[in-house]
Amino acid sequence: xxxxxxxxxxxxxxxxxxxxxxxxxxxxxxxxxxxxxxxxxxxxxxxxxxxxxxxxxxxxxxxxxxxxxxxxxxxxxxxxxxxxxxxxxxxxxxxxxxxxxxxxxxxxxxxxxxxxxxxxxxxxxxxxxxxxxxxxxxxxxxxxxxxxxxxxxxxxxxxxxxxxxxxxxxxxxxxxxxxxxxxxxxxxxxxxxxxxxxxxxxxxxxxxxxxxxxxxxxxxxxxxxxxxxxxxxxxxxxxxxxxxxxxxxxxxxxxxxxxxxxxxxxxxxxxxxxxxxxxxxxxxxxxxxxxxxxxxxxxxxxxxxxxxxxxxxxxxxxxxxxxxxxxxxxx
Amino acid sequence: xxxxxxxxxxxxxxxxxxxxxxxxxxxxxxxxxxxxxxxxxxxxxxxxxxxxxxxxxxxxxxxxxxxxxxxxxxxxxxxxxxxxxxxxxxxxxxxxxxxxxxxxxxxxxxxxxxxxxxxxxxxxxxxxxxxxxxxxxxxxxxxxxxxxxxxxxxxxxxxxxxxxxxxxxxxxxxxxxxxxxxxxxxxxxxxxxxxxxxxxxxxxxxxxxxxxxxxxxxxxxxxxxxxxxxxxxxxxxxxxxxxxxxxxxxxxxxxxxxxxxxxxxxxxxxxxxxxxxxxxxxxxxxxxxxxxxxxxxxxxxxxxxxxxxxxxxxxxxxxxxxxxxxxxxxxxx
Numbered sequence: 001x002x003x004x005x006x007x008x009x010x011x012x013x014x015x016x017x018x019x020x021x022x023x024x025x026x027x028x029x030x031x032x033x034x035x036x037x038x039x040x041x042x043x044x045x046x047x048x049x050x051x052x053x054x055x056x057x058x059x060x061x062x063x064x065x066x067x068x069x070x071x072x073x074x075x076x077x078x079x080x081x082x083x084x085x086x087x088x089x090x091x092x093x094x095x096x097x098x099x100x101x102x103x104x105x106x107x108x109x110x111x112x113x114x115x116x117x118x119x120x121x122x123x124x125x126x127x128x129x130x131x132x133x134x135x136x137x138x139x140x141x142x143x144x145x146x147x148x149x150x151x152x153x154x155x156x157x158x159x160x161x162x163x164x165x166x167x168x169x170x171x172x173x174x175x176x177x178x179x180x181x182x183x184x185x186x187x188x189x190x191x192x193x194x195x196x197x198x199x200x201x202x203x204x205x206x207x208x209x210x211x212x213x214x215x216x217x218x219x220x221x222x223x224x225x226x227x228x229x230x231x232x233x234x235x236x237x238x239x240x241x242x243x244x245x246x247x248x249x250x251x252x253x254x255x256x257x258x259x260x261x262x263x264x265x266x267x268x269x270x271x272x273x274x275x276x277x278x279x280x281x282x283x284x285x286x287x288x289x290x291x292x293x294x295x296x297x298x299x300x301x302x303x304x305x306x307x308x309x310x311x312x313x314x315x316x317x318x319x320x321x322x323x324x325x326x327x328x329x330x331x
Numbered sequence: 332x333x334x335x336x337x338x339x340x341x342x343x344x345x346x347x348x349x350x351x352x353x354x355x356x357x358x359x360x361x362x363x364x365x366x367x368x369x370x371x372x373x374x375x376x377x378x379x380x381x382x383x384x385x386x387x388x389x390x391x392x393x394x395x396x397x398x399x400x401x402x403x404x405x406x407x408x409x410x411x412x413x414x415x416x417x418x419x420x421x422x423x424x425x426x427x428x429x430x431x432x433x434x435x436x437x438x439x440x441x442x443x444x445x446x447x448x449x450x451x452x453x454x455x456x457x458x459x460x461x462x463x464x465x466x467x468x469x470x471x472x473x474x475x476x477x478x479x480x481x482x483x484x485x486x487x488x489x490x491x492x493x494x495x496x497x498x499x500x501x502x503x504x505x506x507x508x509x510x511x512x513x514x515x516x517x518x519x520x521x522x523x524x525x526x527x528x529x530x531x532x533x534x535x536x537x538x539x540x541x542x543x544x545x546x547x548x549x550x551x552x553x554x555x556x557x558x559x560x561x562x563x564x565x566x567x568x569x570x571x572x573x574x575x576x577x578x579x580x581x582x583x584x585x586x587x588x589x590x591x592x593x594x595x596x597x598x599x600x601x602x603x604x605x606x607x608x609x610x611x612x613x614x615x616x617x618x619x620x621x622x623x624x625x626x627x628x629x630x631x632x633x634x635x636x637x638x639x640x641x642x643x644x645x646x647x648x649x650x651x652x653x654x655x656x657x658x659x660x661x662x663x664x
Contacts, residue, residue: 222594276527
């Protein structure tokens with residue numbers, strides 16, 4: 001398998017009135033063609049900032065670390081995403097080879113422009129085609145994502161569609177340019193369970209059909225278990241554990257991943273007590289020293305957790321964890 | 332024998348909307364609901380958006396007008412008819428029945444200290460006479476909600492989501508209510524914090540003998556916290572049963588579909604769910620007969636014409652479906 005996008009040593013800080021705030025800290029991962037990667041973590045873990053960096057979309061006060069690299073492999077050769085500057089060059093990562101669907105479909109469509117006009121506009125921006133051809137493709141995509149009566153919906157505004165339908169239209173729009181990588185930022189969080197199940201099914205079908213890579217950002221481990229091939233767990237800007245979804249869910253190694261799983265109410269055991277992860281996520285202005293999780297960790301092994309940053313240890317070839325408990329004994 | 336705190340019969344809430352050609356249209360948000368909430372219980376109310384669960388909760392608090400049926404509140408000290416409650420009695424009911432909001436970021440004034448936020452209901456309702464007395468009550472409830480003195484001096488922006496929700500809870504409970512409606516109270520929280528707030532609510536239910544109406548769309552949360560669960564669809568109550576019974580043997584096709592739509596944590600359990608087609612119809616344009624027939628996999632002609640009533644088979648597991656017995660037998664066979 002060839003990597004579609006490679007992220008290496010990504011560090012992102014934001015200049016604020018209170019000083020530099022670290023949002024993403026030394027994050028590396030890669031996604032292959034046709035692979036679905038889940039990115040899990042609570043609010044403030046830097047999931048969305050990481051995703052935005054892939055499209056070079058972060059605000060102007062973002063400062064990237066000097067060693068940060070994001071490489072997108074296209075047919076025309078590798079593209080260094082963070083080095084792109086002009087709007088013209090950026091088109092490839094903003095709707096060209098990479099598309100994104102957002103959490104709030106209502107906020108992501110312009111309210112005063114019809115769904116159809118918005119779809120046609122972006123198609124014509126990325127591909128040289130006539131209006132009529134763009135309309136044809138858009139209606140076809142709307143049909144493909146299961147919107148009934150697509151040619152009528154094409155002329156409607158976002159407010160005329162129900163929540164589930166809007167999310168489908170959003171997916172249709174993101175996929176109409178045939179991206180190689182789709183970033184789905186909490187695409188089902190605002191939806192009811194029955195609609196969520198439909199959208200998850202739709203996304204699985206689309207992966208099989210278009211063979212694209214997907215980054216699925218969510219805080220819901222159930223959704224990850226149902227969709228992803230591999231999963232990366234983030235806490236305070238760092239990836240604390242990464243591996244195949246089966247491995248990570250059945251055999252979690254990091255105390256934070258274990259805590260997340262224990263906090264989840266399970267339907268097959270109603271007597272099991274709910275165990276919260278103790279304490280609250282620290283403010284990004286007061287980043288803990290050493291392991292970022294040590295302030296809430298129930299399994300601290302000693303002072304080393306408070307002073308030294310744990311390095312990645314291999315559980316096996318594809319499963320890695322950053323925790324002192326699992327630190328490899330130096331040979 | 333347990334007592335009933337809230338008893339509603341044919342309970343309806345309608346909103347007049349627009350003025351069409353044929354006069355005003357009425358949106359039936361809650362439609363002829365029968366509900367009994369036992370004293371001291373943790374009663375769950377689930378359903379999709381648009382099912383009327385929030386409206387039902389608010390109407391029981393007299394925060395939206397009740398347009399039909401009857402509802403009563405009896406906590407042993409007072410006995411109120413909620414449809415006619417007014418004046419000093421309504422004021423007294425406000426102390427006894429409170430609401431915890433969904434979004435802890437929007438529910439707290441950013442310009443008040445946590446102490447003032449929690450104390451406000453006491454001052455507005457005139458429950459305390461001196462500042463010392465107010466402070467004592469605030470400290471007492473804050474401690475119950477695991478907030479310390481240091482926290483009370485600060486402003487809400489300094490707190491995380493979980494801490495803010497604990498502040499909202501303290502504010503709702505400071506007047507000493509007997510009945511609390513918790514509307515999606517953990518929906519905005521991260522999983523790691525959610526468990527903490529749920530445990531706190533359960534603790535308060537036990538220690539302060541509070542009856543909770545817990546409104547949620549998250550079935551696994553409801554399964555873990557509630558004693559009894561009612562399922563709503565388009566303003567109607569379609570099923571109601573003790574939690575264990577409901578999760579073990581759901582009777583209504585909608586409840587079954589809801590359960591199977593929950594994403595399983597088992598990666599090998601993919602795609603086995605029986606998926607519902609379509610979405611909840613608009614409440615202004617409701618289907619005839621059984622409101623669920625447009626999405627029901629078992630619908631027959633009768634479902635399109637007659638609306639099923641909530642049946643009480645005598646085992647405490649109520650259901651409104653024409654075919655539930657039949658489906659139960661065919662599943663057993």
